[in-house]
Amino acid sequence: MILDRIVEDKRIRLKEHKQRISPEEMKKMALESTRKSISFYDALAKEGLSIIGEFKKASPSMGIINNKLELTDRIDQYNASVDAISVLTEEDHFNGGISYLKKVRELSGLPIIRKDFVIDEYQIYEAKVAGADAVLLIAAILNDDEMKRFYDLAYSLGLDVLLEVHDEEEMARALKLDAKIIGVNNRNLKDFSISLDTTRRLSEMLPEGKLFISESGVAADEDIEFLKGCRVNGLLIGRAFMESENPMEVAKRWKKIFEE
Numbered sequence: 001m002i003l004d005r006i007v008e009d010k011r012i013r014l015k016e017h018k019q020r021i022s023p024e025e026m027k028k029m030a031l032e033s034t035r036k037s038i039s040f041y042d043a044l045a046k047e048g049l050s051i052i053g054e055f056k057k058a059s060p061s062m063g064i065i066n067n068k069l070e071l072t073d074r075i076d077q078y079n080a081s082v083d084a085i086s087v088l089t090e091e092d093h094f095n096g097g098i099s100y101l102k103k104v105r106e107l108s109g110l111p112i113i114r115k116d117f118v119i120d121e122y123q124i125y126e127a128k129v130a131g132a133d134a135v136l137l138i139a140a141i142l143n144d145d146e147m148k149r150f151y152d153l154a155y156s157l158g159l160d161v162l163l164e165v166h167d168e169e170e171m172a173r174a175l176k177l178d179a180k181i182i183g184v185n186n187r188n189l190k191d192f193s194i195s196l197d198t199t200r201r202l203s204e205m206l207p208e209g210k211l212f213i214s215e216s217g218v219a220a221d222e223d224i225e226f227l228k229g230c231r232v233n234g235l236l237i238g239r240a241f242m243e244s245e246n247p248m249e250v251a252k253r254w255k256k257i258f259e260e
């Protein structure tokens with residue numbers, strides 16, 4: 001399965017990163033960082049539809065995403081229309097990198113989430129040092145013990161966690177952990193197919209008081225109409241914004257449709 005492959009490659013990259021900056025040094029830098037996080041939670045909790053705009057240059061399901069807009073232009077548009085920014089930092093399958101996160105940090109006052117395959121504490125310290133306000137944790141690649149350890153570490157550094165699930169079993173694990181922000185990935189990780197109905201199904205398990213984000217495959221006005229009925233607080237949008245000449249206009253239109 002592709003996910004196993006991505007995690008294997010991640011382990012190799014992690015070794016390289018640790019050779020450049022040792023785990024002790026990275027931890028020290030994170031703990032000494034005086035930068036105050038911008039609340040990812042608050043940005044998503046406000047009334048109406050919240051949107052997380054993603055900076056992503058490629059993905060295993062779509063290959064290279066062909067866009068002419070520079071990072072700067074895209075982030076300018078995000079600054080004017082979305083509530084938070086997601087930056088892919090995975091190198092081998094999404095053409096990302098931690099350097100993009102640092103660049104986006106310089107260009108934006110919005111909360112930023114590090115989007116990667118987190119399998120080690122090191123990556124959470126690294127996110128903090130690079131200027132992130134939140135990290136993604138993917139239930140499908142973590143056991144309960146790791147999930148809790150990474151979750152607690154992130155919060156102890158002042159970072160929020162978006163806990164990603166994609167089926168009932170993972171949702172039950174996220175609820176057991178009492179995660180504050182839960183994201184449903186509409187993409188089936190085995191065959192890449194998209195079904196927004198995953199968001200609807202899993203929303204039925206949600207207790208009051210959680211922030212609920214629908215991730216992946218949201219691309220058309222009809223999708224927004226459908227998700228209106230699914231108790232979502234926010235959406236995570238990658239491809240549709242990366243391919244668009246004017247993501248700002250799309251984000252504004254979708255917020256309007258959701259609120260009508």
Ligand SMILES: O=P(O)(O)OC[C@@H](O)[C@@H](O)c1c[nH]c2ccccc12
Nearest residue numbers: 185215216217218236237238239240
């Ligand atoms: O480009 P899309 O279909 O709008 O999807 C965005 C985001 O949900 C997707 O990039 C994503 C969701 N979970 C992930 C985990 C790792 C890498 C990427 C992702």
